[in-house]
Structure formats: structure tokens, C-alpha cells
Amino acid sequence: LLVTTTASCQGGLPTPIVNRARVDNASQFAGPDPQPANNAASVSTAVKDTTPPALTLSATPSVLWPPNHKFVPVTIAVTSTDVCDTNPAIRLVSITSNETPDAKGSGNTSPDVRGAAFGTDDRQFELRAERSGGGSGRVYTITYEAEDHSGNKTTRSVTVTVPKSQSSP
Incomplete structure (x- = not known):
């Protein structure tokens, strides 16, 4: 099972994001499946900037x-x-x-x-x-x-x- 994650924050991803932005991550995984094409999943991670400048x-x-x-x-x-x-x-x-x-x-x-x-x-x-x-x-x-x-x-x-x-x- 191959899982890829991407995240975007306008202007770049903050490092570190702990206590600086809220990260929402919804995931659903399944596998292993005898068909390799069915063993891939992608995860969307949304970085929500809630911190004022x-x-x-x-x-x-x-x-x-x-x-x-x-x-x-x-x-x-x-x-x-x-x-x-x-x-x-x-x-x-x-x-x-x-x-x-x-x-x-x-x-x-x-x-x-x-x-x-x-x-x-x-x-x-x-x-x-x-x-x-x-x-x-x-x-x-x-x-x-x-x-x-x-x-x-x-x-x-x-x-x-x-x-x-x-x-x-």
C-alpha cells in the first residue's frame, strides 16, 4: 500500500506547524489487494492558517x-x-x-x-x-x-x- 500526502499553505508550508496552524487530515486506507492498482491511496492535508501576522x-x-x-x-x-x-x-x-x-x-x-x-x-x-x-x-x-x-x-x-x-x- 503506497500512501502519499501533500499539504499546501499559500506562501509555503510552515515549519514547524505545531501550535502555529491547524492541520485537518482525513484518510481512508484499504489493502492489501491482489490487484496492485488498488493498493494506492492519497491523502489530502489542508493547512489552515489561523495565526495572525x-x-x-x-x-x-x-x-x-x-x-x-x-x-x-x-x-x-x-x-x-x-x-x-x-x-x-x-x-x-x-x-x-x-x-x-x-x-x-x-x-x-x-x-x-x-x-x-x-x-x-x-x-x-x-x-x-x-x-x-x-x-x-x-x-x-x-x-x-x-x-x-x-x-x-x-x-x-x-x-x-x-x-x-x-x-x-
Whole structure:
């Protein structure tokens, strides 16, 4: 009796698959049979990716200073890995702030984000270096999503701050 097994995972079979993907395997075997052609069986193994991608972010710069109301280019480094997908899709979901764009004491300038293409793999945009004079400092929260071919998603955020004051080194 000859048994062959094949498995496919879009992007390649994960190694090892233990605790990383669920494997369904249905088999039916019979034999030996006097007719050799009847002694072959094939088994289909389906690897079901249920693990979302890993996603890490870092911002450069992560602190905007001085708070002079000017736009500063910000670059986000994004790293994503997945069990089955070698290239998960990355999307910029949102950029929010703990202060309103024209918060009292912030210079009354708006908008505070420029050049961001939401819903795309945009990793460079500009943030305004300002904060409310009466607040504790502005915090921009930049959120990304990674999605693999199986539809598993991970969301992570990174922050960029405009501090109330700059500490002495």
C-alpha cells in the first residue's frame, strides 16, 4: 500500500506547524489487494492558517521638538512576519492626537497631519510640531494593520510626542 500526502499553505508550508496552524487530515486506507492498482491511496492535508501576522512598528523621529507649528517628516519602520504568508499586506489605519488640531494655546493651526494615504502601505508623512501650551504635551498615535492571505489581521500602534518641555540632557 503506497500512501502519499501533500499539504499546501499559500506562501509555503510552515515549519514547524505545531501550535502555529491547524492541520485537518482525513484518510481512508484499504489493502492489501491482489490487484496492485488498488493498493494506492492519497491523502489530502489542508493547512489552515489561523495565526495572525506579527507586527512591530517604530517611528523616526519619535519626539518632535521644538513645538514651532511646522510640519516634520516622520518615517515609520514596519516589520511583519506570518506563519504562511511571506508578505502580509500592511495598511495605515489612522493617525490620531490627544489634542484637537486647533487646541487652545497650540497656535490655532490645522491640519496637523499632511501627506498620509490611509488604507495604503504609507510609511512617510508629516506631523505638525505643536502642542497646547496649557496641556501636558501632544501624543500622535499612528495605527497600522497587517493582514495575511488567510484574512488573519493584527493591529498595532506607535506614538510620536510633542512634549510640553524639553528636559536638559
